[in-house]
Amino acid sequence: MRGADILGYTGSSIVGYHARSLLLLFAMAIGVASVILLTTLGEGARRYVTGEFSALGTHLLIVLPGRSETTGGSPPLFGETPRDLSLDDALSLKRIRQIRRIVPIAVGSAPVSWQSRERESMVLGTTANFLAVRHLRMAQGRFLPNMDPHRSAPVCVLGPRVRKELFGSQSALGQWLRIGDRRFRVIGTLGSEGRSIGVDLQDVVVIPVASAQTLFNSPSLFRILAEARTAADIPAAKAAISRAIRDRHEGEDDVTVITQDAVIATFDRIFNALTFTVGGIAAISLAVAGILIMNVMLVAVSQRTAEIGLLKALGATEYRILLLFLTEAGLLSLAGAAIGLGLGTGAAWVVGQIYPALPMTPPSWAVFAAVGTALSVGLVFGVLPARRAAALDPVAALARR
Amino acid sequence: MIRLTGAYRDYTMGTQTVHALNGVDLEVAQGEYLAITGPSGSGKSTLLHIIGLLDRLSQGGYELDGQDVTHLTDDKLARVRRETIGFVFQFFHLVPRLSAAANVELPLTLAGMVVAERRERVSAALESFSLADRADHRPDQLSGGQRQRVAIARAMVTKPAILLADEPTGNLDRNAGSEVVHILEELNRDGLTLLMVTHDPELSARARRQIRVIDGAIAKDHRGGPR
Ligand SMILES: Nc1ncnc2c1ncn2[C@@H]1O[C@H](COP(=O)(O)OP(=O)(O)O)[C@@H](O)[C@H]1O
Numbered sequence: 001m002r003g004a005d006i007l008g009y010t011g012s013s014i015v016g017y018h019a020r021s022l023l024l025l026f027a028m029a030i031g032v033a034s035v036i037l038l039t040t041l042g043e044g045a046r047r048y049v050t051g052e053f054s055a056l057g058t059h060l061l062i063v064l065p066g067r068s069e070t071t072g073g074s075p076p077l078f079g080e081t082p083r084d085l086s087l088d089d090a091l092s093l094k095r096i097r098q099i100r101r102i103v104p105i106a107v108g109s110a111p112v113s114w115q116s117r118e119r120e121s122m123v124l125g126t127t128a129n130f131l132a133v134r135h136l137r138m139a140q141g142r143f144l145p146n147m148d149p150h151r152s153a154p155v156c157v158l159g160p161r162v163r164k165e166l167f168g169s170q171s172a173l174g175q176w177l178r179i180g181d182r183r184f185r186v187i188g189t190l191g192s193e194g195r196s197i198g199v200d201l202q203d204v205v206v207i208p209v210a211s212a213q214t215l216f217n218s219p220s221l222f223r224i225l226a227e228a229r230t231a232a233d234i235p236a237a238k239a240a241i242s243r244a245i246r247d248r249h250e251g252e253d254d255v256t257v258i259t260q261d262a263v264i265a266t267f268d269r270i271f272n273a274l275t276f277t278v279g280g281i282a283a284i285s286l287a288v289a290g291i292l293i294m295n296v297m298l299v300a301v302s303q304r305t306a307e308i309g310l311l312k313a314l315g316a317t318e319y320r321i322l323l324l325f326l327t328e329a330g331l332l333s334l335a336g337a338a339i340g341l342g343l344g345t346g347a348a349w350v351v352g353q354i355y356p357a358l359p360m361t362p363p364s365w366a367v368f369a370a371v372g373t374a375l376s377v378g379l380v381f382g383v384l385p386a387r388r389a390a391a392l393d394p395v396a397a398l399a400r401r
Numbered sequence: 402m403i404r405l406t407g408a409y410r411d412y413t414m415g416t417q418t419v420h421a422l423n424g425v426d427l428e429v430a431q432g433e434y435l436a437i438t439g440p441s442g443s444g445k446s447t448l449l450h451i452i453g454l455l456d457r458l459s460q461g462g463y464e465l466d467g468q469d470v471t472h473l474t475d476d477k478l479a480r481v482r483r484e485t486i487g488f489v490f491q492f493f494h495l496v497p498r499l500s501a502a503a504n505v506e507l508p509l510t511l512a513g514m515v516v517a518e519r520r521e522r523v524s525a526a527l528e529s530f531s532l533a534d535r536a537d538h539r540p541d542q543l544s545g546g547q548r549q550r551v552a553i554a555r556a557m558v559t560k561p562a563i564l565l566a567d568e569p570t571g572n573l574d575r576n577a578g579s580e581v582v583h584i585l586e587e588l589n590r591d592g593l594t595l596l597m598v599t600h601d602p603e604l605s606a607r608a609r610r611q612i613r614v615i616d617g618a619i620a621k622d623h624r625g626g627p628r
Pocket residue numbers: 396412413414419420421439440441442443444445446447448
């Protein structure tokens with residue numbers, strides 16, 4: 001029997017018994033679609049989160065005040081509170097060879113007003129390097145000038161949303177606005193790409209770090225960003241930062257240094273595990289579809305006993321009958337998988353339209369895995385019915401009408 | 402051409418053994434026309450199934466065309482069925498979802514013949530059994546007589562040497578039945594070896610050789626029919 005004829009013959013029985021075929025296609029399609037959709041969601045979430053962290057900068061190290069519990073070590077015996085990070089702590093890190101740039105960050109909230117408009121806004125005190133380290137772009141004007149970090153200056157840069165709310169369609173450049181009880185002149189506005197985990201830069205007002213410290217009347221920093229020269233420098237930079245701060249804090253290990261790579265890697269692991277888990281759970285529905293295939297094919301074999309007997313009388317070998325029924329199961333699974341693939345990617349696309357921030361491209365491994373699983377499930381569960389068909393006694397099969 | 406010697410076919414039902422064939426010796430020469438009669442359950446169908454290699458002997462020997470086919474493998478049996486034997490059944494056994502033409506084509510498809518040759522043979526077969534205008538009809542759109550003609554066309558399309566017909570008129574009215582028998586006799590005149598099981602004494606009387614099977618054994622073997 002020729003390949004095309006095998007397909008033609010099984011095709012005729014798939015079409016001929018369409019109720020049964022539709023049921024199987026449906027079961028297979030649901031299974032494959034759920035695998036595709038769930039893994040796409042998981043993968044999308046992973047790419048979204050790691051993308052957000054990557055967008056923070058390159059080769060970034062983040063120094064936080066306080067000792068992170070996850071780094072282990074003994075808890076402080078005498079219950080001393082962690083020392084704050086100071087601007088001088090930050091500047092001392094400049095001496096580390098593996099570090100290219102240091103950015104101190106002070107954060108607070110203050111009322112910002114211009115003419116009659118006022119809003120409460122996040123105020124971020126930092127230095128000129130912030131722009132480069134965070135890969136930000138200016139929409140208008142300039143960023144903070146390069147100057148001694150200890151010096152205050154009455155200049156500010158606005159996040160796009162703050163600018164819009166205070167100035168509307170008017171130009172903000174050169175205007176004087178009030179932050180808390182001080183006046184600042186607007187020298188630039190940020191582009192709109194600075195949206196990321198942590199601080200939403202759409203809503204901030206950026207001022208020199210020393211000005212922020214005076215404004216909030218506090219010498220402490222929220223955190224320090226350090227940019228290593230190369231990826232390979234990151235571990236050494238991390239150790240050097242810890243050492244440098246410990247020296248300055250009388251031997252206390254009271255800061256936490258996290259590296260961007262480590263954070264990304266952790267999220268990567270978490271979300272990969274999540275994706276595999278939900279994909280695996282969805283794959284169970286494929287196994288259910290397989291059991292359904294087996295049952296329906298068994299019914300088909302008993303329904304078509306006379307036909308099988310006839311095929312044998314016409315000179316079909318047992319192997320031929322086996323192949324015909326296996327092909328039927330395989331074709332149904334494959335078609336179901338194709339439909340499921342369409343459904344799954346379609347659903348993923350719809351989700352992507354609703355949440356444009358989520359990258360909703362089905363991972364190719366999931367596509368292969370889903371279709372492969374569907375096909376092998378169909379074939380494995382098709383073997384028993386096909387063997388039963390092949391083993392039918394033609395005389396008994398033909399005796400029934 | 403066909404030689405059965407000491408042929409037994411036993412069915413075991415619980416503790417009881419039924420001899421569906423109970424020591425059959427039978428020789429059929431090429432081109433013979435043989436009518437098989439006998440009471441219901443006497444073993445006529447079993448005999449035909451054994452001869453058609455759909456069933457195996459429990460004991461005894463079977464030689465077909467000088468070849469011992471008693472212990473062939475499934476593959477070889479299927480091949481012999483495909484190449485030398487045609488079946489016609491009481492209940493037609495057409496595949497309901499396939500057209501008349503596709504039903505006739507089925508044995509050629511199974512044999513792996515190329516499409517062009519298949520088409521040619523199928524239309525010739527349909528033509529010679531006056532089915533050309535019914536080629537695209539499904540079995541449920543055909544009368545009983547037409548269905549049996551499709552079944553005969555299917556059996557003959559592979560040009561077998563032997564045609565085994567198990568009560569081919571059993572499900573047909575008198576007219577359709579005699580039409581079918583005339584077709585079969587025509588084929589026999591062209592050299593086909595024809596073995597036909599029938600209940601109808603009138604039909605069996607038309608054959609040149611009549612066999613009566615009783616309790617799995619040949620009770621009467623009468624040569625010399627009407628012609
Ligand atoms: N599959 C089977 N299992 C048990 N007994 C069978 C089977 N097939 C046929 N028989 C028995 O073999 C005998 C002959 O059957 P069969 O050849 O069909 O008779 P006929 O065709 O002459 O009516 C009967 O007694 C029948 O009951």
